[in-house]
Amino acid sequence: MNDVHKEKGTNKSLSLFFKSSFIVSAVIIVISSILLYFTFTFDIVPPILNRGIQPATFPKALLILIIALTLLTYFISLKNPWKNEKKLPNSFYITLLSFVVFIIVSKFLDFFLGIALLSIIVSYFWGERRVIYLIMVSIIFPLIVFVFFETILGLRFPPGIITNLYYG
Amino acid sequence: MENLGLIFAPLFSYKLLIVLFFGTIFGLILGVLPGLGPTTGGALILPFTMTLDPLSAIVLLTAIYCAGTYGGAITAILINTPGTPAAAATCLDGYPLAQKGEAGRALGMATVSSVIGGIASVVVLIFFAPLLANLAYEFGQPEYFALAIFGLTMLASIGEGSPIKNLIAGAFGILISTVGKDFMTSIDRFTFGINELTEGIGFIPVVVGLFAISEMLTQSTLINQIFNRVALKAVKLPSIDDYKKTWKTIIRSSGIGSFIGVLPAEGGTVASLIGYAEAKRWSKKPENFGKGSIEGIAGAEAANNAATGGAMVPTLALGIPGSATTAVILTGLIIHGVRPGPDLFREQPEFLYGIFGSMLIANILFFILGFFGAKIFARITLVPNKLLWPMIFAVSVCGTYSLNQSIIDVWLMLLFGVIGFFMRRYGFSVVPVIIGLILGELVEGTLRQSLVIFDGNWLMFLQRPIALTFFVLSLIALSFPLIKKKK
Numbered sequence: 263m264n265d266v267h268k269e270k271g272t273n274k275s276l277s278l279f280f281k282s283s284f285i286v287s288a289v290i291i292v293i294s295s296i297l298l299y300f301t302f303t304f305d306i307v308p309p310i311l312n313r314g315i316q317p318a319t320f321p322k323a324l325l326i327l328i329i330a331l332t333l334l335t336y337f338i339s340l341k342n343p344w345k346n347e348k349k350l351p352n353s354f355y356i357t358l359l360s361f362v363v364f365i366i367v368s369k370f371l372d373f374f375l376g377i378a379l380l381s382i383i384v385s386y387f388w389g390e391r392r393v394i395y396l397i398m399v400s401i402i403f404p405l406i407v408f409v410f411f412e413t414i415l416g417l418r419f420p421p422g423i424i425t426n427l428y429y430g
Numbered sequence: 431m432e433n434l435g436l437i438f439a440p441l442f443s444y445k446l447l448i449v450l451f452f453g454t455i456f457g458l459i460l461g462v463l464p465g466l467g468p469t470t471g472g473a474l475i476l477p478f479t480m481t482l483d484p485l486s487a488i489v490l491l492t493a494i495y496c497a498g499t500y501g502g503a504i505t506a507i508l509i510n511t512p513g514t515p516a517a518a519a520t521c522l523d524g525y526p527l528a529q530k531g532e533a534g535r536a537l538g539m540a541t542v543s544s545v546i547g548g549i550a551s552v553v554v555l556i557f558f559a560p561l562l563a564n565l566a567y568e569f570g571q572p573e574y575f576a577l578a579i580f581g582l583t584m585l586a587s588i589g590e591g592s593p594i595k596n597l598i599a600g601a602f603g604i605l606i607s608t609v610g611k612d613f614m615t616s617i618d619r620f621t622f623g624i625n626e627l628t629e630g631i632g633f634i635p636v637v638v639g640l641f642a643i644s645e646m647l648t649q650s651t652l653i654n655q656i657f658n659r660v661a662l663k664a665v666k667l668p669s670i671d672d673y674k675k676t677w678k679t680i681i682r683s684s685g686i687g688s689f690i691g692v693l694p695a696e697g698g699t700v701a702s703l704i705g706y707a708e709a710k711r712w713s714k715k716p717e718n719f720g721k722g723s724i725e726g727i728a729g730a731e732a733a734n735n736a737a738t739g740g741a742m743v744p745t746l747a748l749g750i751p752g753s754a755t756t757a758v759i760l761t762g763l764i765i766h767g768v769r770p771g772p773d774l775f776r777e778q779p780e781f782l783y784g785i786f787g788s789m790l791i792a793n794i795l796f797f798i799l800g801f802f803g804a805k806i807f808a809r810i811t812l813v814p815n816k817l818l819w820p821m822i823f824a825v826s827v828c829g830t831y832s833l834n835q836s837i838i839d840v841w842l843m844l845l846f847g848v849i850g851f852f853m854r855r856y857g858f859s860v861v862p863v864i865i866g867l868i869l870g871e872l873v874e875g876t877l878r879q880s881l882v883i884f885d886g887n888w889l890m891f892l893q894r895p896i897a898l899t900f901f902v903l904s905l906i907a908l909s910f911p912l913i914k915k916k917k
Contacts, residue, residue: 286856290598297605297620305617314881317612317619320874324605331598338594347855350651357650361844364827368837377827381820388653388816399817404824411828415481420837 282347283339290332298325356387372422377404436783437556440489440791449486450788453493454795460494461501462807463818465649467514468498470641472758474822476634476765477829484766485781489788491759496548496738496789497796498755499698501807503540503731504800507533508660508808516698516734519706523719523726525660530722534666539724540731541800542668543680547732548793550684551691551739555746556786558692562747563775571883572891575876576900578869581694581750583904585862593908595858603866604873606631613871614878626838633761634833635842636867640860642826643847646819648854653815665804668724676728679709683732690733691740694865697753698734698741705733739789746770746782750869754861757868764868765833 304318360383368376382400390396411417412428419425440446460471472491479487502517507524520540527536569577582604586596609620610630621627668676683705690701709729710719719726741752742759749770751757763770768781775782800807830843850860884890891897 282856286852300620300622304619307615307617314614314878314886317615317617320877321605321608321619324601324608328598328601328605331594331601335592335594335598344857348651351653353653354647354650357647358848361848365841365844368840373831373837377824380823384650384820384823385816388650388819390814390816395817399820403821407824407828411832415478415832417828417832418835419831 281339281343283336283344287332287336287339291329294325294328294332298322298329301325353387357384360384368420368422372424373420374404374408374424375422377407436780437787437790439780439784440787446486446489446784446788447791449482449490450493450791450795453490454497454792454799457494457497457499457792458501458504458796458799458803458807459810461498461513461517462504462810463813464505464509464511464513464811465645466822467502468495469514469754469758470645471498472755472762473634473637473641474825474829476637476758476762477832479762480765480833484763484768485784487762487766488759488768488785491762492742492785492789493792493795495755495759496735496792497799499735499738500541500544500548500731500796500800502734503544503727504537504804504808505811507536507540507727508662509811514698516702516737517730518699519702519730519734520727522706522730523721523723526720527722527724527727528660528662532722533660533662534664535668535672535724536722536727537662537804538666538801539668539672539676539727541665541797541804543676543683543728543732544735544800545793545797546680547684547687547734547736548738548796549790550681550732551688551736552786552789552793553739554688554692554736555739555742555789559743559747559782560775562743563772566748566772568896570880570894571876572880572894572897573900574872575880576891576894576897576904577748577750578873578876580900580904580907581744581869582862582866582873583907584694585865586908591857591859596862599853599858599860600862600866603863603868604870606636606863606867607870608874613875624838626836631842631867632834632839633765633867635830635839636846637758637761637864638826638830639843639846640850640853640863642822643843644850644854644860646823647847647851649815649819662805662808665801667801672724676725679712679725679728680732682708682712683729684736687733687736688740691737691752692743694744694750694752697756698737701737701740702730702734705736706730735793742785742789746774746785747772749872751865754864757861757864760868761864 301318301322307316360380363383364376364380367379378400381404382396385396385399408419412419440450456471456475457468460466460468472494475490475494479490482490499514499516502512502514503520503524505511505513506517506520507528510521510525512518512521524536524540582600585600586593609627611617611628612619618628686705686708687701690704691697706726706729709725710716713719713725715723737753741756744750744752745756745760747770749760751760760770768774826843827840830839831837833839853860880891891901
C-alpha cells in the first residue's frame with residue numbers, strides 16, 4: 263500500500279513539471295539566464311570614457327528583473343493556477359510549419375514563391391478546397407502585392423528564380 | 431489657443447480629405463474583422479505610409495484608429511464577437527438586443543454614442559495636450575525617466591491581465607530596444623555577430639509580428655469556429671425615448687473614456703469595461719443589463735471611443751503612448767522623423783492641429799459611413815479566414831521587407847509572431863512589449879544621462895520634485911492591484 267501512495271505522490275510532484283506555469287516560467291528563466299550570460303561578454307568601457315553606467319548594466323538589470331518577476335509569477339501560480347489551455351490543433355502546427363517552408367524557400371529559391379507556397383498551404387489546410395480560390399490567394403493576390411510594392415513603393419525584392427524572370 | 435483656427439485646415443486640403451475618407455473606410459473594415467482591428471491594421475499600413483508626407487501618414491493612422499474602434503461594435507452586435515477588444519463590453523447588451531430583432535436600434539445607439547464619445551475626447555485632446563506639453567517644458571532627463579517608469583507601471587496595473595505578467599512583457603520590450611550598438615558607447619549588445627542587428631531591431635517587424643502574425647497563429651486554432659450572424663435591415667437613429675434614457679450615460683462614459691485614455695494603459699478596452707460597469711451602477715434598471723439594455727451599449731461605446739482622443743494626449747504631448755494603437759501611431763511619428771513632445775507644439779502647431787481637426791472629421795465621417803454603410807461593412811465578416819489570413823500574411827511580409835529591404839526583418843517578424851502567440855496563450859499581453867520597445871530608448875537614455883548629471887548618485891533622483899512625484903505615483907500604481915484584490 264505504502265508503495266502505491268508513494269507512486270501517487272511521485273506522480274503528483276511530477277505533474278507539477280508539466281504544468282504550463284512551470285514550463286513557461288522555466289523557458290523564460292532559461293532564455294533570460296542565457297542572455298544574462300551574454301551580457302558578461304559585452305565590451306567594458308574604460309573608466310575615463312565611461313559616462314554613467316556600463317553598456318551591460320542596463321540589460322543585466324532588466325534580465326534580473328525579468329527572472330525575479332517570473333519566479334514571483336510562478337510562486338503565485340502555485341496558489342492560483344493558470345487556466346488550462348486546450349491542446350493546439352493540427353492546423354496550428356501546419357501554419358507554423360508553413361512559416362519554416364516560407365523561410366527556406368524565400369532564402370534559397372524565391373521570396374515570391376515562398377509567399378505563394380505559404381498561402382496555398384495555409385489556405386488548403388484551413389479548409390479551402392476550391393482551386394480558383396487557392397489560385398487567387400496564392401498567385402493573384404501576392405502578384406498584386408508584389409507589383410504594388412515594386413511600382414508604387416519602388417521596392418526591389420531579393421533575387422530568386424521567379425523574381426529574376428520579372429526583373430529580366 | 432491662438433492655433434485653434436488651424437483645426438479647420440484639413441477641411442481645405444483635398445489630399446487630407448481623401449486620406450481621411452480612405453482611412454475611415456479602412457478603419458471600419460479592420461474594425462469589423464475579428465482579430466484585426468485598428469492596432470494590427472495600423473501596424474500593417476505603417477510601411478505604406480512611407481509614401482505619404484508625415485501629416486497625411488498620421489492622419490491616415492488616426493482615422494483608422496477612430497473608425498476602427500467604432501467598427502468593432504458592428505461585429506459585437508451582429509455576431510456576438512467583438513471586432514476589437516474594446517468592443518467586448520458592447521457584446522453584452524448589443525447582441526441580446528439584436529437577437530430581439532432590434533439590431534438596427536442597437537447599431538444606431540452604438541454609432542451615436544461612439545461619435546459623441548469620440549468628439550468629446552478630441553475636445554479634451556485639443557485643450558489638455560497643449561497644457562501637458564507646457565508642463566513638459568519643466569522636464570529634464572530625470573523627469574522623463576521617472577515619467578517613462580510611471581507609464582510602464584500604469585500599464586502593468588490597469589492594463590488587461592496580470593500586472594506582473596504585464597511588467598515582464600514591458601521589461602522584455604525594453605530589452606528588445608537594447609539590441610544593437612549602444613547609443614552612448616557604440617558597443618555591440620546582443621548582436622551575436624549578425625551585422626543587420628547592429629542597427630537594432632526595428633519597430634515594424636516587432637509590431638507586425640506581435641499583432642498580425644501572432645493573430646494569424648491564433649486564428650489557425652479557431653478554424654472550425656462558427657459565427658451566428660443576426661440579420662440587419664437598416665441602422666436606426668435612436669428615438670427620443672432612447673436619448674432620454676442614455677444621455678447621462680453617454681456624458682459620463684465620455685468623461686470616463688477620455689480620462690482612462692489619458693492614462694498610459696490599454697485605452698479603449700479598459701475604458702469600455704469601466705464605462706459599462708458605471709452605466710450599470712447608475713442605471714435605474716440594472717437588472718436589464720446583459721439582456722439587451724440600450725444604456726449598456728451607450729456606456730461601453732461612448733467610453734471606448736472617448737479613449738481615442740484621450741490616448742492621443744500623452745502620445746503627442748510627452749511621447750508616451752496611451753494605448754496599443756497610439757503606440758503604433760507613435761511608431762509612425764518616429765519613422766517619419768517627428769519627435770512628439772513640447773517642441774512639437776511650439777514648432778509645428780499646424781501639424782498637430784491638423785491631426786486634431788482630422789480626428790474630428792474622422793468621427794463625423796464614421797458616423798455617416800457607419801450609419802449608411804453598416805450593412806455593407808457587416809458583410810465583410812463573411813470573408814472566410816482561410817482566404818483572409820494568407821492575404822494578410824503576404825501584405826505583412828512585403829510591408830516588413832519594404833522598410834529596410836531586409837530579409838532578416840521578415841524572419842524577425844515571424845519570430846515575434848510565434849513569441850506573441852505563446853505570450854497571448856499564457857496570459858501575457860503583447861501591448862506592454864510594444865510600449866516597452868518604444869519607451870526603451872527613452873528609459874535607458876534618460877537614466878544614463880541623469881546619472882551623468884548626478885555624477886552617479888542615484889539618490890539625486892529623489893531631490894527632483896517632479897521626478898519624485900512620478901516615482902510615488904508609480905509605487906501607487908504598482909500597489910493598486912493589491913489594494914483592489916484586498917477590497
